[in-house]
Amino acid sequence: MTWFEKIIPSRIKTERRMRSVPEGLWMKCPACDSVLYRPEVERNLQVCSKCAHHMRIGARDRLMQFLDPESATEIGADVAPEDPLRFRDSKRYRDRLAAAQKAVGERDAFVVMAGTLEGLDIVAGAFEFSFMGGSMGSVVGERFVRGVEHAIAQRTPLVCFSASGGARMQEGLLSLLQMAKTSAALAALAAEGLPFISVQTDPTTGGVSASLAMLGDVNIAEPKALIGFAGPRVIQQTVRETLPEGFQRSEFLLDHGAIDMILDRRELRERIASLLRILLGRPAASG
């Protein structure tokens, strides 16, 4: 609160708040602080029109904006989390799950759909970072594998948007093993000669980075996304030196040969469709 606000009587402050714009119509870019008109931001795929900052985006929104309109059907929607370890820390895992499900409106942290991209049949999946940090437990692994199996059965390519802090601690070793399960499914997809495009978005670290996300035939990243195996804080604690500028950002990964390209979210559809048509030996898009 500024000194000016402090001296205004409380009654006037309340009134001022009441007269303010309807909730959520305006927002601030978290990177450049510009005030943005929310419907405009949505039209812009959650990219700041001033500084091109790529804001985080939910799994379902991501797939809806990526796939052709009205083309998508969800795979494995019924697969739901359980609590095999009856895990509890300060809260029970069951309660954390229920709270996340209520807050986010998803049953778990990964959504996968069959649909089309510029008319091309594909399977596309996306991590929901707001659901327990996009962490990978049994449900994420199972839905991912069902997506891969659908792609193999229908002979379609697979695209995955990752956004995850890594494996879900609350399912213990079962979570770790999802790394092996998803990687094995991708090996089967590769053996079928079907392409996998991995799009790493902010942030992709830990067990998700060290399994499915780094296994794309083409690895793409959104600009300035944090991508790495260990989190920067862990590395800082281990090496006790300041980390280089831009360390573990998309541009750093491109420089070090870890990814093929950095793409603006607004060109993902067109560029991935083109890549897939080339990899599948299909003719170029007409027009």
Add this chain to the structure above:
Amino acid sequence: MSLQFLDFEQPIAELEAKIQELRFLAEDSELNTGEEIEKLRSKSRMLTGSIFASLTPWQITQLARHPQRPYTLDYIPLVFTEFQELHGDRMYADDQSIVGGVARLDGRPIMLIGQQKGRDTKERVRRNYGMPKPEGYRKARRLMLTAERFRLPVVTLIDTPGAYPGVGSEERNQSEAIARNLFDMAQLKVPVVSCVIGEGGSGGALAIGVCDRLLMLQYSVYSVISPEGCASILWKSADRRELAADAMGITAERLSRLDLVDQVIEEPLGGAHREPSLTAERLRETLARHLSDLTALPLDALLAERRKRLRGFGVYGGN
């Protein structure tokens, strides 16, 4: 080397100290202490038995990290013959936290890959405390592909706190090195048997642990994150590591109840470090049995079973 005792073993340590004292006394005098020593020894064994009958997951973690616990290089001469170490990833470096090479197990040629921690300070630094960098995983992968080419079954010994988190590791793409191993091991055309001999630390362990049979020594642990790491994230304090060790279910016993481990190898009373050669003998016998089961399978069946095994990981509801 004299035995080192952990905090929860202090009552045993005191008894053992008394036994030592009596033995020194016996050397210097005509006193007949033999009977007394034997009594104390049997008391010490009983005490060890009762303490070890109900270890907590955190105590087991401490045993898995015991400074005297046998490491890969300790087991090699006791379990295998004709070991010839093969070095380097052919690209960047020879990561000494992973040891690999050809050897024989009961005469059968195999490829051995194991993580190595190092015993004294100098050795620990050389082995990077058993924390591999990308070049370590790439060395392991190269050896697995060599094994595939010459139809050698692969044996991996897992013992790492985790993959090394450092600037260089990230620059050389630790994530890809681990992921690529998971990808290739899923379809490797030879049997793979893995045994956790100490610490199975997260992705750094799994990167040499995608297998047809998973074995664990009785007092080894295998977990998605270290108890300290889990505690500092979920309890906001690394001091709650005991609670975290308990909650995550990281012991051989708990993991075998979850059906994630094929066989737990019983350790000598007091842990593997009390009798390394007995532990090694049990390890050799168990590895040999699983390898002969697996090599009897036609390749198609071996790969189908591995696929089924990997496909089945996870506990979830719905259909």
